[in-house]
Amino acid sequence: MxxxxxxxxxxxxxxxxxxxxxxxxxxxxxxxxxxxxxxxxxxxxxxxxxxxxxxxxxxxxxxxxxxxxxxxxxxxxxxxxxxxxxxxxxxxxxxxxxxxxxxxxxxxxxxxxxxxxxxxxxxxxxxxxxxxxxxxxxxxxxxxxxxxxxxxxxxxxxxxxxxxxxxxxxxxxxxxxxxxxxIRSGQPHSHDQQSISRKEIRHINRPAIIGCMVSGLLLGPIYGLMPSYLTHISVFAEHTGLLMASIIMGGMLVQPIASAMSTRMSKSLLMAIFCMLGCLAVMGVLESSTLVMMGFSLLLLGASSFALYPIAITLACDHLPTEKMVSATEMMLLCYSVGSVLGPLLATTFTEVGNGLIMYLGVCLITTCIYMLMKSAETISSGQKPIAG
CATH class of the missing domain: 1.20.1250.20 (MFS general substrate transporter like domains)
Incomplete structure (x- = not known):
């Protein structure tokens, strides 16, 4: 509380x-x-x-x-x-x-x-x-x-x-x-901010940590490698800017939906649902034959990828007092940053496979989906409140 x-x-x-x-x-x-x-x-x-x-x-x-x-x-x-x-x-x-x-x-x-x-x-x-x-x-x-x-x-x-x-x-x-x-008024007081101890770190919700890291694993390659991938698809090369805008637009549009749903259901289950939608988007990208279908698939991919971080960070802070908030957000950003650094490097290991970047994103999304479903099932079986994640 x-x-x-x-x-x-x-x-x-x-x-x-x-x-x-x-x-x-x-x-x-x-x-x-x-x-x-x-x-x-x-x-x-x-x-x-x-x-x-x-x-x-x-x-x-x-x-x-x-x-x-x-x-x-x-x-x-x-x-x-x-x-x-x-x-x-x-x-x-x-x-x-x-x-x-x-x-x-x-x-x-x-x-x-x-x-x-x-x-x-x-x-x-x-x-x-x-x-x-x-x-x-x-x-x-x-x-x-x-x-x-x-x-x-x-x-x-x-x-x-x-x-x-x-x-x-x-x-x-x-x-x-x-x-x-x-605007000099309205800032929170920061003098009483406290660090999260090692013991408390062990008790921070694991799906929250994984969600932040996976967000980096997805968004790092999307920002860094997706423009090049789209440019090399001859059918859609001239629409690279529009298609990248579709990804970011998906990330914008999903935010009010994600914030509304995160207060009504298990956050780990919600992350699993968005990862599942991301898997459908990956299939759509691989099968797209028209610009409209590709644009919609990337819109859905952006929505699913950009939704993970805000859900994960609110899950991490659900039961923390205000004096721990700065330390918690610092740690979640660290997890995201690790993912952002590793993501492009890991994605390059798929380059020998056709549509390697998209296959990499699909592997990240499906494995995260399975993990979040398992953690959500554990939460329900243990009798905890679903909203706790």
Missing amino acids: TIITHDNVENNIVTPVVGLTFFAVASGFLMSLIPLSVTHFDIDLSLIPWLASVFYFGLLVGATCIQRVIKRLGHRRSFISFLTLVALTVVVMILVPHQVTWLVARFVAGMAVAGVFVVVESWLLMANCSKQRAKRLGLYMAALYGGSAVGQLAISVFGTDGIQPYLCVLLLLFMATLAPIL
Whole structure:
């Protein structure tokens, strides 16, 4: 049972959601801009995969040390600090366009982005009840994915040549920082935040940990490898942008559905259902002969893949007091980051198989579905409340 404190009453979500929305647009724009603009800065194309890898490694490292920053500075000032740090890495990349500089900048950016995620997620999860948490996290994921989708479209508007697109990214990051600067009230109190002990880690819901890790195992390859996969399908190559947008749109549309259902049924069973839908989507992708069928299959694949993380993180926090929320979200982000780093590497082992990436996603989804069904059955047989996962 969640402890209701004065912090919960004061806590509102305007600042993190507004700031996150602008940040998501900037981040989505920047993630696509970097690989497309390296030649303009006379940087070798072979550096592109390393820039992506070092960013996710920074995300992984950052997920281990965010709690101490939040405890010292509070959520609002930490939010400002991490957003400012991301902006500074962009400035350094513009001023010093060198391979080593860019690698270091992307690593630091990964750590800062981890801070943004932990700040926003823990801020929203410090609510009075699990139902309110689910609604807030659904709004968080919708803002994140919606902003990322808009950021992808910015490429066609602002282009990739010169420093002008990077200045647009800096402007968006500045707009994101304005939210916590101007809205000074409503942040949760962070001075009493506590770490989760090793003993408590053993008692955190295992399906929650697995759900976060599998989310990374799925989304890492979807973000990093799916565009290349779609480009090499001759029938749909010219529609790669549209099909990638379908995946992200599926992730947006599923958030209110996932948040509503997570308060009415076992969360492990709900994750099993979404994994089952993902398996159907994989079959649809493999059998698609028309653009409409491919688009719908990828929409369903995006919905099933993007639904896992918010369900898993609310499951992890269901029975934790508010002073443990930052530590819990930090640990869940660490699990997601591990999956994001390993996912593309594991997916490449399927390259010798036809439609290797899709087969990899199918294996992840079906094994996770079986695991979640087994854990849900254990919960029911043990007589626990289904909503506990």
